[in-house]
Each structure stands twice: as C-alpha cells, then as structure tokens.
Amino acid sequence: MSELRAQLAEWRAAFEERVPRWWNRALAILLLVVGVIFPFLTGSSSGLLNGAIIAVAYAVMSLGLNVVVGMAGLLDLGYVAFYALGAYSMGWFGSEFFAKLNIHVLVSPVAGQLPGIHLNFVLILIASVVVCAVAGMIIGLPTLRLRGDYIAIVTLAFGEIIGVIAVNGQSVSLGNGMTLTAGNLGISAVDPPYFPISRAFSLLDERPWYWLIFGILLIVLFVNLRIRDSRLGRAWVALREDEVAAVSMGIPLVKTKMLAYAIGAAFGGMAGAFFGAYYTTVNAGQFQFGFSIFILAMVIIGGLGSIWGAVLGGLLLGLINNYLIPDVLNDLPSKFGLHFQLTSVEFGIFGFLLVIVMVLRPQGLLPERRRKLEFTSDLVTTTDTQLAEPSATSGGVI
Amino acid sequence: MVRARDGAARVLAAIRRFAGRWGLIVALAALPVYYGATDLFNGYQAAVVAGHPVIHHDLSKLGFNFAEGLSDGAIWALIAIGYTLVYGIIELINFAHGDVFMIGSFTAVGLWAPLGLGLTTGPLGLAWGLLVTLIVTMLTTGSMNVLIERVAYRPLRNAPKLAPLITAVGFSFILQNIGLLWQGGSAKSVPDLIGAQTTAFTIAGVPILRGYLLSFIVMIPLVFALTWFINRTRAGKAMRATAQDPEAARLMGINTNATISLTFLLGGMLAGAAGLVYALYQTNIWYFQGFKAGLIAFTAAVMGGIGNIRGAVLGGLIIGVIQSLSDSRIGPQWTEAVVFGYLIAIMVLRPRGLLGEETREAG
Numbered sequence: 001m002s003e004l005r006a007q008l009a010e011w012r013a014a015f016e017e018r019v020p021r022w023w024n025r026a027l028a029i030l031l032l033v034v035g036v037i038f039p040f041l042t043g044s045s046s047g048l049l050n051g052a053i054i055a056v057a058y059a060v061m062s063l064g065l066n067v068v069v070g071m072a073g074l075l076d077l078g079y080v081a082f083y084a085l086g087a088y089s090m091g092w093f094g095s096e097f098f099a100k101l102n103i104h105v106l107v108s109p110v111a112g113q114l115p116g117i118h119l120n121f122v123l124i125l126i127a128s129v130v131v132c133a134v135a136g137m138i139i140g141l142p143t144l145r146l147r148g149d150y151i152a153i154v155t156l157a158f159g160e161i162i163g164v165i166a167v168n169g170q171s172v173s174l175g176n177g178m179t180l181t182a183g184n185l186g187i188s189a190v191d192p193p194y195f196p197i198s199r200a201f202s203l204l205d206e207r208p209w210y211w212l213i214f215g216i217l218l219i220v221l222f223v224n225l226r227i228r229d230s231r232l233g234r235a236w237v238a239l240r241e242d243e244v245a246a247v248s249m250g251i252p253l254v255k256t257k258m259l260a261y262a263i264g265a266a267f268g269g270m271a272g273a274f275f276g277a278y279y280t281t282v283n284a285g286q287f288q289f290g291f292s293i294f295i296l297a298m299v300i301i302g303g304l305g306s307i308w309g310a311v312l313g314g315l316l317l318g319l320i321n322n323y324l325i326p327d328v329l330n331d332l333p334s335k336f337g338l339h340f341q342l343t344s345v346e347f348g349i350f351g352f353l354l355v356i357v358m359v360l361r362p363q364g365l366l367p368e369r370r371r372k373l374e375f376t377s378d379l380v381t382t383t384d385t386q387l388a389e390p391s392a393t394s395g396g397v398i
Numbered sequence: 399m400v401r402a403r404d405g406a407a408r409v410l411a412a413i414r415r416f417a418g419r420w421g422l423i424v425a426l427a428a429l430p431v432y433y434g435a436t437d438l439f440n441g442y443q444a445a446v447v448a449g450h451p452v453i454h455h456d457l458s459k460l461g462f463n464f465a466e467g468l469s470d471g472a473i474w475a476l477i478a479i480g481y482t483l484v485y486g487i488i489e490l491i492n493f494a495h496g497d498v499f500m501i502g503s504f505t506a507v508g509l510w511a512p513l514g515l516g517l518t519t520g521p522l523g524l525a526w527g528l529l530v531t532l533i534v535t536m537l538t539t540g541s542m543n544v545l546i547e548r549v550a551y552r553p554l555r556n557a558p559k560l561a562p563l564i565t566a567v568g569f570s571f572i573l574q575n576i577g578l579l580w581q582g583g584s585a586k587s588v589p590d591l592i593g594a595q596t597t598a599f600t601i602a603g604v605p606i607l608r609g610y611l612l613s614f615i616v617m618i619p620l621v622f623a624l625t626w627f628i629n630r631t632r633a634g635k636a637m638r639a640t641a642q643d644p645e646a647a648r649l650m651g652i653n654t655n656a657t658i659s660l661t662f663l664l665g666g667m668l669a670g671a672a673g674l675v676y677a678l679y680q681t682n683i684w685y686f687q688g689f690k691a692g693l694i695a696f697t698a699a700v701m702g703g704i705g706n707i708r709g710a711v712l713g714g715l716i717i718g719v720i721q722s723l724s725d726s727r728i729g730p731q732w733t734e735a736v737v738f739g740y741l742i743a744i745m746v747l748r749p750r751g752l753l754g755e756e757t758r759e760a761g
Contacts, residue, residue, distance in 0.1 A: 075560065142746045149491055153700055154745045157738035160693070164735035293567050300564050340579060348575025354568030355550050362557035
C-alpha cells in the first residue's frame with residue numbers, strides 16, 4: 001500500500017514538473033468561463049440549476065468557515081449562527097415583517113408599495129455583513145483565552161442559543177405589536193433582489209439568482225485569496241501553528257483572532273442573506289446544529305485551510321445534498337424492493353461519505369500546500385528540510 | 399497617582415481571583431436561591447380548588463424541581479461518563495456517543511416483546527426481564543462503540559485532530575438514520591412498564607416518583623463499579639496510564655489500542671444503560687433523542703471537568719436540576735438556551751470545570 005502511494009506521489013511530482021507555468025491560471029479562467037455559462041447548459045429552472053445555486057452559496061459559507069477553522073485554527077461549531085443572522089437581516093430589512101414601519105430605499109416599484117422595511121439587496125447584504133461581523137466578534141470574545149476543543153464548545157453553545165432565540169423570537173416583543181422573529185412560521189415573502197439593469201428575479205427563471213450568487217462567490221474568493229497572502233493571513237497561520245511563538249514574535253493575539261471571527265462570520269452572513277431571499281422565507285427551523293457540521297464537513301473534505309478545497313467541498317456536498325440525492329438517486333431503494341426514499345436517509349449517506357473520505361484521505365481533497373507537505377513528508381522524503389521535521393503531523397493542536 | 403492605580407489594580411486582581419474561585423458557584427446557586435426565595439416570600443400557585451388558586455409559601459415546589467432534575471441528571475451523568483472517558487483518553491469529542499445512547503433505548507425497547515415484558519407482567523418477572531434487557535443492551539451498545547472506534551477513529555490516530563471529529567459526526571448521522579429506518583421518523587410511545595409517574599413515597603411534601611428511583615438504582619451501582627474498575631484493576635491502571643501519556647504507556651508495554659477499545663466498551667455500556675432507563679422513565683423513544691441528550695451530556699462533562707468521572711456525574715446532576723428549574727419556571731422552550739448559557743459562563747469563569755485540573759488547553 002505504501003509503495004503504491006510512494007509511486008503515485010512520484011508520478012504526481014513528475015507531472016507537476018512538466019506542467020507549464022500558465023497551467024494554473026488557464027485552469028482558473030476555464031473554470032470561470034464554465035461557471036458563467038453553466039446556466040445555459042441547464043433549463044432555466046431545473047433541479048440541477050437549483051442544486052447548483054444552493055451549492056455555490058454553500059461554497060461561500062464554506063470559504064467563510066475556512067477562514068476561522070482552516071486558516072486561523074479556531075474550531076467553530078456554531079457557524080449556523082451567522083447563517084441565521086444573515087438570513088434574518090434579509091427578513092428584517094427586506095419584507096413586510098415590521099409592518100408598522102415604512103422605510104423604502106432603492107427598491108423595486110412593487111416592493112415600494114408594501115408596508116415594512118424594504119432596502120435594496122446590496123444594502124441588506126452590507127447590513128448582514130456588519131451584523132454578522134459584530135456577532136462573530138461577540139462570540140469570539142469569551143474564547144480568546146481558550147484553545148482547541150474548548151473553543152468548539154463555546155461556539156457550539158452560541159450557535160444553539162441563537163437557534164433557540166430564532167425559534168422563540170415570536171414571543172419576544174419589540175413593542176408596537178412587533179416581535180423579534182416569526183419562529184417556525186417563518187418571515188415570509190422576502191423581497192427578491194432588484195437591480196434596475198438586470199432581468200427580474202423570479203422562481204420561474206432562476207438564472208439571475210445563479211449569476212448573483214456566483215458573483216458573490218467570486219468576490220469572496222478574491223478577498224480570501226488576497227487575505228491569505230497578506231500580513232493578516234500569515235498571522236493567522238502563525239497563530240494556528242503555534243500560538244505562544246506567534247505572540248512572542250509580536251502578532252497581536254486579540255486583534256488577529258477577532259478579525260478571523262469577524263471576517264469568517266461576514267461571509268457566512270452574505271450567504272445567509274442570499275438564502276433568505278432565494279428561499280423567500282426565513283424560518284427558524286432552518287438553523288439546526290447539523291448545518292454547522294455540514295459546513296464544517298465541506299471545509300474538511302475540501303482540505304483544511306485550503307481556499308480551493310473549501311470551494312470544491314462546498315460545491316461537492318451542496319450538489320450531492322441538493323441534487324444527487326433528492327433528484328437523481330431518490331428512487332434507488334425502491335428499485336431494490338426497499339420501502340423508503342433516499343432523501344429520508346440523506347444524512348446517513350452523507351455521514352457514510354464523511355467517514356470514507358476521512359479514513360482514506362484525512363488531509364482533504366485539495367490540501368493546502370503547507371499541510372500537504374506535512375502529510376507526505378514521511379512518505380517521500382526528498383529534501384533535507386522535511387527530514388529535519390519528522391514529527392510535524394503529530395504535534396499540532398487541531 | 400501611582401499608588402491609586404496600584405490600589406485599583408489590586409482590587410481588580412482580587413475581583414478576578416474571586417470570580418475564578420467562586421464565580422461559577424455563585425452562578426450555579428443563583429437560580430435555586432432566587433426561585434426558593436420567591437417561593438417563600440411571594441408564594442406560588444400549588445393548585446386550583448373550586449376556581450380559587452391555592453397559594454403556598456414553602457420550598458416543596460423547589461424540592462420537586464430538584465428531585466425531578468436530579469433523576470434526569472442521573473441519565474445525563476451516565477452518558478456524560480462516556481464522553482469524559484473517551485475525551486480523557488484520546489481527546490476526541492465523540493459526537494456519535496449520544497446516538498449510541500439512542501440505539502441503546504431502541505435495543506432495550508426491542509427486547510421487551512421477545513422477553514414477554516408487558517403491562518401485565520408481575521413484579522418478579524419484570525425485574526428479571528429488565529435485568530436481562532439491561533445486560534443485553536449494555537453489551538450491544540458497548541460492542542457497537544468498540545466497532546465504531548475500530549472503523550472510524552483508529553485509522554485516524556495520527557491524522558489532525560479534526561479528522562476523527564468529522565468521522566464521529568459521520569457515524570452520528572449513520573446511527574440516526576439506522577434509528578430512523580428502524581422505528582420510523584416520529585416519536586414513539588412505549589409501554590410504561592414500571593409505572594414511572596406513580597408516586598413511590600413522599601419526603602417533606604415532595605413526591606418521589608418511581609422513575610426517579612429507577613434512574614438512581616441504575617446509576618449509582620454502575621458508577622461505583624466503574625470507579626472501582628478504573629482505580630483498582632490492572633486494566634483500569636492501563637487506562638489511566640494511557641490517558642496520561644499514550645506514548646509512554648505504550649513504551650511501558652501497555653497495549654494502548656486494546657485499552658482504548660476497553661474505554662469505548664465501558665462508555666458504550668453506560669450509554670446503553672442510560673438508554674434503557676430513559677425508555678422506562680420517559681416512556682417514549684425517538685431517533686433524534688440521542689442528539690440532544692448527547693449535547694446536554696457533553697455540556698455536563700465539560701461542566702464537571704472533562705476527563706474526570708466524578709465531575710461528569712456532578713455535572714450531569716447539576717444540568718438536570720438547571721433544566722428542571724428552567725422547565726418549570728422560565729418555560730421549557732428556553733431551557734436549551736439556559737443550559738448553553740451556563741456552558742458559556744463556565745467556559746469564561748472556570749474553563750477547567752468544577753472538578754477538573756488545570757490543563758494547557760483550558761488554562
């Protein structure tokens with residue numbers, strides 16, 4: 001087995017040597033083009049397009065969580081909180097929910113006639129980013145002194161508390177007959193995004209939705225890549241690898257960690273706000289603990305700390321969960337004479353996939369370069385520097 | 399000026415020391431003390447007789463909250479021990495553990511019919527039948543836990559810490575769906591074999607129900623047996639050694655893999671016992687019950703100080719009481735938020751938990 005792996009690694013190294021410099025860039029452009037023309041390859045509202053829209057939004061969330069867990073090494077098990085806050089920002093500022101108020105800013109003529117707060121989609125997106133960044137920092141505060149799994153516990157607790165507040169927000173009065181959330185009934189009829197130049201966002205034609213979230217993904221991806229290669233990105237990695245050493249080299253602990261929480265949360269909020277508009281409802285039942293784990297699984301399957309891995313993980317799991325299982329394979333058990341639908345056990349299938357991927361490839365599908373070295377250094381010791389650090393795999397927390 | 403700042407710093411340091419030592423105790427005592435005082439001074443509505451509310455000024459409602467909470471807590475304690483054992487030995491939050499408990503409930507309920515246990519069974523038959531159920535359930539869940547460890551955690555012993563966490567989550571989902579296919583998607587009520595809601599006796603106006611007695615009758619001997627096993631036997635010594643330093647333990651000739659398997663066996667067995675008690679006491683089972691129970695029990699383990707068995711029991715009992723107080727005074731829909739609020743308070747005030755030792759991680 002190990003010989004086979006060594007052989008494979010050798011082939012891969014040989015392949016990487018022969019690939020020209022422009023290969024990566026060409027691949028990125030190709031992916032971009034495929035991404036943009038993708039909706040023309042499907043129907044204007046097919047199951048595949050619907051699955052793809054959700055998958056792209058998951059990729060945005062996965063990128064956000066990757067900042068916190070992958071780059072900064074802070075295990076966050078309550079990421080659903082930012083999904084919830086982003087979606088509620090959409091519900092609060094873009095529907096008839098606060099019917100006693102009448103605020104309209106740059107909205108479509110239809111929404112302009114309705115009571116409640118109606119802001120333009122872009123404004124709400126910014127609002128959700130602000131709300132989530134602040135919430136991320138508040139959640140981060142108590143974890144500053146903690147490490148490892150203890151951070152996981154605190155974030156988990158925050159996620160659950162936000163979930164409980166979302167469900168029970170119906171009984172929290174804001175005065176004037178208005179409540180905080182609509183609980184399990186859901187804040188309904190959230191405004192579709194409105195841009196004067198674009199086609200109408202409707203449920204019949206889902207292509208604009210796709211391009212919108214694809215654009216958001218590109219922005220988030222760009223920001224992510226720039227941050228990774230910046231001073232801040234290096235500070236996160238340094239903190240992740242060795243907190244004590246990083247702090248003694250002069251990295252400001254509080255500021256760096258807080259920024260990780262805030263930026264990660266902000267991306268989650270953007271995707272959450274998009275989901276609020278796309279599903280046209282903000283329902284407390286959406287914000288379950290399982291969702292945090294789902295996003296975490298994307299990050300880890302993609303490869304912890306790897307930006308392209310996070311995108312791949314998000315797209316892959318999103319498509320499996322929203323297209324492959326419900327649309328393609330749903331009738332599979334009945335073909336074998338079993339009386340259940342595949343959607344009812346989707347989490348089981350999904351759990352099985354998680355176990356398989358982790359056992360066979362614990363570093364993820366597209367591991368970060370640094371981690372790839374850690375994982376393969378005991379298999380192919382080609383240079384002396386790798387020989388000098390044989391214990392790199394077992395030392396790190398997380 | 400300098401002296402004033404010095405004084406202020408000293409006061410701040412004193413406050414911090416006080417919060418570190420007593421903050422958690424104060425936070426935990428706040429709810430019962432507050433509600434006890436309101437019961438005494440303002441009274442509470444005990445019953446409605448002929449349209450008129452009967453107001454009592456005593457502590458029996460609080461006592462009832464405690465009785466209910468402690469017996470719920472006994473179940474959480476059994477599950478929490480499983481978390482704490484596993485975390486103590488391989489530093490893994492075993493997310494699948496709550497679902498092992500759920501499978502325990504399902505196995506126990508599934509055994510009743512073949513064993514001929516029903517509402518008409520006599521007390522002696524019931525006792526024997528339940529004892530057999532308990533043993534079979536414990537063996538089932540214990541071996542299942544060992545199997546999960548073998549398949550999903552052992553191959554990842556040298557992988558990053560997050561990898562086994564994810565496989566644990568994966569197994570949690572798999573077990574949940576096994577439960578879903580086995581007993582259906584909605585909560586299912588099971589025969590109330592022991593009359594769990596019947597009052598066994600009354601102490602100082604507080605009715606003690608049979609279900610409460612049951613959870614203690616099962617929990618206390620098991621905890622004592624476990625403590626004895628870990629402190630007095632050779633295998634227990636191996637467990638403690640492995641928890642302290644797996645590498646050194648291995649060098650001393652301890653079979654660490656077998657020891658870790660043993661730990662999972664013990665944890666799974668206790669979860670199975672908890673599953674049986676839960677089914678008898680709550681008289682309904684649901685494929686999703688393990689998820690919430692798992693989170694609560696994990697909170698309990700952290701509260702007591704993770705890696706510490708007495709801590710897990712204490713944490714379980716305390717969480718049970720908090721839940722019961724919150725259920726009856728604040729409203730059951732907020733209970734989860736209250737419990738997790740306490741969890742955050744613990745993490746801020748005393749990360750090592752009530753009985754835990756200071757570690758590098760929890761510093």
